[in-house]
Amino acid sequence: MNDLAIQRAYGIFDFFRTVNGKFIFADDHLDRFFYSASQMRLEVGKTKDELKELLAELAAKNNIPDSGIRITLTGGYSEDGYSLAKPNMVITQKPLIAGKENNADGIRLISYEHRRQLPDVKTIDYIMAIWLRPWLLQNIADDVLYHQAGKVSEIPRSNFFIVAHDNKVATAGNNILKGIIRKQVLKISGSRFDTEEKDIYLDDIRDAKEAFITSTTKQVLPVLQVDGQQIGTGKPGEITMWLREQLTQLVYD
């Protein structure tokens, strides 16, 4: 109860995935975890290599080949409930089969004007995302797409991409959490399509041929609708599905 995470919501985390007992993109996650910690002035108290060893030890003991591993780092036990103390770190592991959603499923998004606090830091703050969930249900949407004055940023736990009719692939570059799968998809996409990080507006989405989201849990997932308007044919797009397959191959290789 005296930790600043509960007292003042002050904490960060990162979420690693294992497949067949192997860590996927572990260095990227570790780099982001240390970046978040430094932005929040939280001492990790371990080097990257030490943390890697800890992760491996936990994974060996738990023996859950396909899993999600969360490292949480908090503001620590604060004497006055306000000042930063020595951070507490806890690592937990749970079974996870990522990207298990049916390809054809796709999701429906609804836009909402909001910018996360310290958007490039993976803080524990998802207050708005959870607060908005009943509103999503009412509006028959699966998730929320944040924007500021029509400029799109991200989904609470995913990044957002569009494919234009000329097959240009784009995702927002600012005011977002830079996802690890986003990075891989940018790389894969760039090997075949004109791909860029740029400002995307709600109007651009209406004109898009395809849209999709990326995340460690969802991998690449088609977006079929935004604000009740169908994207392209209203079915998962070809380029989306190609990226999804390429990513899956990369992960399993």
Add this chain to the structure above:
Amino acid sequence: MNDLAIQRAYGIFDFFRTVNGKFIFADDHLDRFFYSASQMRLEVGKTKDELKELLAELAAKNNIPDSGIRITLTGGYSEDGYSLAKPNMVITQKPLIAGKENNADGIRLISYEHRRQLPDVKTIDYIMAIWLRPWLLQNIADDVLYHQAGKVSEIPRSNFFIVAHDNKVATAGNNILKGIIRKQVLKISGSRFDTEEKDIYLDDIRDAKEAFITSTTKQVLPVLQVDGQQIGTGKPGEITMWLREQLTQLVYD
């Protein structure tokens, strides 16, 4: 670790004060606590009367006559780390002598453009406030005054008032957490001065005769400087000190 407060920063609280073993403005705090819970769709699971009894029981057992009591209500143990579960409620008590700052001390504020998420709800989110603290130190300021495009709202744990040269007293009415001491000070002030809730701009502060903040912990505390500029004479104002005395009297009566 599985509570949504740590997973997703999803929780609320309220902070009660006891003086000589008696709860001060307990009904106001309870009303606000239930309001916050309802806004966040968290079931308190107790009536106000039941909660009052619990508070009294705790106070009797702890026997800390001058104290702060915090009731925290969280999103609960969430299966998927994202969906609301049955809320957890924890009540803690610690010694507290409120308003112990020296009258003459006063504080220096620095303005920062930010609006709290769900500002009228007492969530546990103080991420920006704590994140800004090193910046306050660098700028020789004691606390931060939030504004949006020059329109002032609040201090992270206090409300903000100004007194104009014609003795009009004003505090922001929107995008704030409505403080319990703020309410009392509005009442006391209104008994003698023209007092209103209205939009206050940074420019208004520069022209003000006095400024002060209110909170359960600080009661009424003079503001001597905002953004490095002296307010009025640069000393605690007469009306500020009168309000402070009146409030103290009310509390001890």
